[in-house]
Amino acid sequence: MKADRHTEGMGIIVKTVARWLKGFILLYGIYLVLYGHITPGGGFAGGVVISCAFILLTLAGGENHGLRFFPKTASSTLDSMGLLLFLAIAWLGTWWLGGAFFKNVISTPEQAYFTLFSGGTIPLSNIGLGLKVASSLFLVFTVLAAFRLAMDAADKDEDEP
Amino acid sequence: MIYSLSLLLILVGLYGVIVSRNTLKIVISLVIMEHGVHLLLILVGYRAGGQPPIVDPETAMAVFAGQAVDPLPQALVLTSIVIGLGVLALLVALCVRLYERYGTFDVTEIRRLRG
Amino acid sequence: MIEVLAILILLSVIAAIVAVETEELLPAVIALGAVGFLLAIIFVFLAAPDVAIVQIGVEVISLVILIRATLGRDTKPATPRRRIFGTIVGVAVVGAIGLFGVRIFTEFPGFGSPVMDRFVDAPSVTYLLDGLSSVGAPNIVTAVLLDFRAYDTLGEATVLFTAVLGALVILRRKARVHGDKEEDGKK
Numbered sequence: 001m002k003a004d005r006h007t008e009g010m011g012i013i014v015k016t017v018a019r020w021l022k023g024f025i026l027l028y029g030i031y032l033v034l035y036g037h038i039t040p041g042g043g044f045a046g047g048v049v050i051s052c053a054f055i056l057l058t059l060a061g062g063e064n065h066g067l068r069f070f071p072k073t074a075s076s077t078l079d080s081m082g083l084l085l086f087l088a089i090a091w092l093g094t095w096w097l098g099g100a101f102f103k104n105v106i107s108t109p110e111q112a113y114f115t116l117f118s119g120g121t122i123p124l125s126n127i128g129l130g131l132k133v134a135s136s137l138f139l140v141f142t143v144l145a146a147f148r149l150a151m152d153a154a155d156k157d158e159d160e161p
Numbered sequence: 162m163i164y165s166l167s168l169l170l171i172l173v174g175l176y177g178v179i180v181s182r183n184t185l186k187i188v189i190s191l192v193i194m195e196h197g198v199h200l201l202l203i204l205v206g207y208r209a210g211g212q213p214p215i216v217d218p219e220t221a222m223a224v225f226a227g228q229a230v231d232p233l234p235q236a237l238v239l240t241s242i243v244i245g246l247g248v249l250a251l252l253v254a255l256c257v258r259l260y261e262r263y264g265t266f267d268v269t270e271i272r273r274l275r276g
Numbered sequence: 277m278i279e280v281l282a283i284l285i286l287l288s289v290i291a292a293i294v295a296v297e298t299e300e301l302l303p304a305v306i307a308l309g310a311v312g313f314l315l316a317i318i319f320v321f322l323a324a325p326d327v328a329i330v331q332i333g334v335e336v337i338s339l340v341i342l343i344r345a346t347l348g349r350d351t352k353p354a355t356p357r358r359r360i361f362g363t364i365v366g367v368a369v370v371g372a373i374g375l376f377g378v379r380i381f382t383e384f385p386g387f388g389s390p391v392m393d394r395f396v397d398a399p400s401v402t403y404l405l406d407g408l409s410s411v412g413a414p415n416i417v418t419a420v421l422l423d424f425r426a427y428d429t430l431g432e433a434t435v436l437f438t439a440v441l442g443a444l445v446i447l448r449r450k451a452r453v454h455g456d457k458e459e460d461g462k463k
Contacts, residue, residue, distance in 0.1 A: 032329070037413035040215065040325040042421065044243050048333035055340065079440070083433055090426065114218060119413035122422050125429075132433060133243065136440045137337060140250045143447055144257070145344035163278065164381045166285040170292055170311075172370045172377075177296035179366040185301055185346060189308050192338065193292045196315050199331075200285070203322050209277075209388030213323045214416040216408050226404040229416070230323045231390040233400045236420040239327055240432040246334045247439030253345045254443040 010060055018060035025053035033130035037119040043126040047133025054138045063142060072142065075135040082132030089121050089128065167204060170197030183266045184256045188249065195245045199238045206231030278387065281321060288314040301346045309339045326417050399424075 033046030058066030116123070174197060177190025207230055214232040216225060256266070263271050288311045295307035312335030319328040385394055392398035403420055411419040421429050 037415050037418050040213070040329060040415065040417075042239075042326060042415070042418045044239055045326065045329040045333065048243070048330060048337065052333055052336060055337065059340070079437070083437055086430070086433060090430065114414055119411065119419075120423075122411070122413050122418060125422050125426075126418070129429070129433065133436065136436055137246065140247075140440045140443050141337065141341060143444055144250060144254060145341055162381060163282060163285065163387045164384060165378055166282065166289065168374065168377045168381070169289050170285070172374050173289060173292045173296060175373070176366050176370045179369060180362055181296070183301070185342070186296070186304065189304055189342070190296055192308060193295065193311060196288075196292075196311055199327075200315060200318065203319060203324055203327065204387065205384070206390045206392075207322050207388065208390045208393075211323050211390075213325055214404065215325075216414040216416065222405055222408065226401060229404055231392050231400050232403055232416045232420050233392075233425075235324050235327050235417050236425060237428070238324075239330055239417070239421065240428060242327070242330050242334050244432055244435050244439070246338055247436045247443075249338050250341060251439045251443045251446070253341055254446040257345055258446055 014060045018056050022053050022057055025056065026050060029053060029130075029134070033126050034116065034123060036126045037122045038114060038116075043129025044133055046126070047130040048137065050130065050134040051137040051141070054134075055141050058142060067142065070135075070138060072139065075139045075142075078131055078135040079139060082128050082130070082135065085128035086125055086132065089124050092121070163204060164201065167197055167201040170194075170200060173197075182268050184259060184268060184271075185253075185266060187268075188252045188256060191252070192245070192249060195241070199241060202234045202238050206234035277321075281318065284314055284318050284321070288318070302343070305339060305342045305346065308342070309335060312339075326415075 029046045029048075029050035029052075031046075032041035032049055033043060036042035036046065054066060054070050057069060171194055174190045174192075174194030177193065178187055181187045181190060208228075211230040212228055214229045214235070216222075220228075259271060260266055265271070291307045291310040291314065295304045295311065298304050298307070312331065316328045316331045316335065319325075319331060385391070390400075392400040403416060403424055407416045407419045408414055411423045413419045413423075
């Protein structure tokens with residue numbers, strides 16, 4: 001029956017592999033977000049990969065399993081928090097005298113190029129963007145693909161005479 | 162010409178949008194059009210034998226500016242790809258809602274049914 | 277180099293034609309996935325690694341969304357015969373736009389000289405020369421996205437937020453299809 005696969009997920013092999021892999025995928029996503037100003041990556045790429053880790057969890061273990069790690073209220077709160085963090089960092093530029101809305105207010109000394117703590121406010125903006133993109137995509141995937149079909153399967157069973 | 166090939170991708174997507182009768186096929190054709198546009202934008206900014214726009218510590222800045230590809234189209238296409246995914250989610254939600262309301266994915270049926 | 281690119285783009289055009297023309301939906305979605313992954317390979321050849329990473333991730337998520345939305349639903353069109361008039365109009369419109377486009381592409385600089393070489397005060401030259409010293413970030417694409425053109429990123433975040441909000445509002449369940457039972461709320 002269709003409702004079983006969506007609530008309980010797939011077989012034991014898929015669940016075990018997903019359980020091993022999700023840590024690595026999450027780590028890679030966080031690396032892309034944090035080192036986005038040195039190597040190719042950035043907030044968008046890292047956010048997409050982080051949401052892929054949670055989507056893998058939802059697909060393999062059923063939607064209740066995925067929602068236990070990342071409930072819907074938490075993901076919508078993180079969504080708004082990420083965007084507000086990004087806006088707060090942008091607004092920080094207006095406090096300095098002669099500053100503008102998106103001014104990069106932390107300047108980088110010459111010897112700190114190519115390290116993690118360079119780039120001014122860019123790593124903080126990357127973190128905000130990564131949070132926002134990851135939680136948005138996971139939220140829309142959960143509501144669209146996982147819950148919908150379970151509800152439709154339940155409706156079809158009730159409709160049959 | 163390479164540009165004409167990417168224009169061909171856009172045109173295939175446009176043809177699919179005009180002719181398809183299944184709402185999900187229309188969504189798929191729209192995604193193909195977006196892919197064609199992104200390809201065209203990045204093709205415009207390519208330099209022959211160029212390197213990605215990432216500074217490495219040994220190269221001087223003037224040499225780097227003469228060797229790197231254009232970073233501006235890449236930045237624009239990057240935001241456009243993520244926006245495309247959000248719009249795809251919105252369109253698929255619309256299609257699912259239409260299916261629940263009318264029982265079919267066919268565009269001609271949805272036009273004929275009233276209420 | 278240009279031959280490899282031409283072959284890859286031709287392959288993706290063939291996959292796109294397959295995606296548009298098939299009757300069933302699952303092969304169309306798989307062909308769409310082929311277009312997306314070929315495009316990611318083309319981006320790597322075009323020295324755009326940032327864009328390739330985002331393209332692969334977004335392609336996987338959109339394939340999953342499309343496949344989960346089409347499984348188990350009745351997707352046969354009502355009239356199996358293809359309308360002739362619609363096909364002719366489609367081909368005519370597409371042919372006209374194609375002719376215009378090919379005429380415009382002769383005005384472009386040749387493939388291989390970027391658009392910033394054509395203008396003497398192009399902003400990209402400033403971004404490449406001053407990126408590291410004024411921003412402090414070696415990845416010029418991130419510097420452009422988050423410092424030189426940060427308003428565009430703010431607009432993108434807003435559009436993504438609004439699109440996800442719209443999708444959630446559309447899927448909010450209020451009443452059943454046939455109107456005999458009521459279910460409200462989404463959670």
